[in-house]
Amino acid sequence: MKTGFLVNGLLLSASVVMAAEMRTWTFTQSGKTMEAEVAGFSGDAVMLKDADGQTVSVPIAYLTQSDRDYLAGEQSKQWKQVEVIKLDAAGSTGRYQKCSVRGSDVNGDVLVAHLPSSVEAILNNRNQQATQITNLSNRIDSENRAVQQAKATLPSTAYGNWAYRRAVATQRAQVNLEAQDVKTAQGNLAKLQKSYDDYNKKTKDQTTLKMRNTGLTIGGLPVWECYDARHSGSGSGK
Numbered sequence: 001m002k003t004g005f006l007v008n009g010l011l012l013s014a015s016v017v018m019a020a021e022m023r024t025w026t027f028t029q030s031g032k033t034m035e036a037e038v039a040g041f042s043g044d045a046v047m048l049k050d051a052d053g054q055t056v057s058v059p060i061a062y063l064t065q066s067d068r069d070y071l072a073g074e075q076s077k078q079w080k081q082v083e084v085i086k087l088d089a090a091g092s093t094g095r096y097q098k099c100s101v102r103g104s105d106v107n108g109d110v111l112v113a114h115l116p117s118s119v120e121a122i123l124n125n126r127n128q129q130a131t132q133i134t135n136l137s138n139r140i141d142s143e144n145r146a147v148q149q150a151k152a153t154l155p156s157t158a159y160g161n162w163a164y165r166r167a168v169a170t171q172r173a174q175v176n177l178e179a180q181d182v183k184t185a186q187g188n189l190a191k192l193q194k195s196y197d198d199y200n201k202k203t204k205d206q207t208t209l210k211m212r213n214t215g216l217t218i219g220g221l222p223v224w225e226c227y228d229a230r231h232s233g234s235g236s237g238k
Helices: 065-078 117-153 162-203
Strands: 002-006 017-021 023-026 033-042 045-049 055-059 080-093 096-103 107-113 208-218 221-226
Touching (some): 023 065, 065 208, 096 208, 096 221
Antiparallel strands (some): 002 017, 033 045, 033 208, 045 055, 080 096, 096 107
């Protein structure tokens, strides 16, 4: 009988609906069997969920060839096209990289295994550009506030002796110069933002990867893994 279930509980953050089929699994060496459905994959192991809802991790190599062939087909269904938008190096842990992603079955922060170094380099470049934009934007805000405050202190008209009028004129010229600096910085910010947007568009295809949900969560984040051709046969028994 075919059923459907939402990965939740310990896997709350995954939010992935997977089609599952209760079937008989046979262990090669012992010949023992168990009735369970596929709950997910983790590396070279499959997570099997029995009728009582208990989930166990079983190395795929322990199962018969027919079971491994079945799982190879199930694994191929798990791969999704996912765009990796941002890398959070500070939130990464061990071999997992914390990333912001979006796809048909995932949207938000996840931990990613086997993130290609070429993609990591692109994401680091994006982070550097984003940092430049943030720093310049903060500087502009600070300088613009200073300019507005200075303008507020200038007298609308200057009366008094020559020295006073000269001082006001000098102050007004300085404020105008600072305002012009802010305007120039705003122009530079617009150029940086455009460059950043163009770079994101240019590298979108390179950061859209074939990925799958492993069914694991670490620190409340679901773990996804990138397709690695070197391990494409992993768990297939071939």
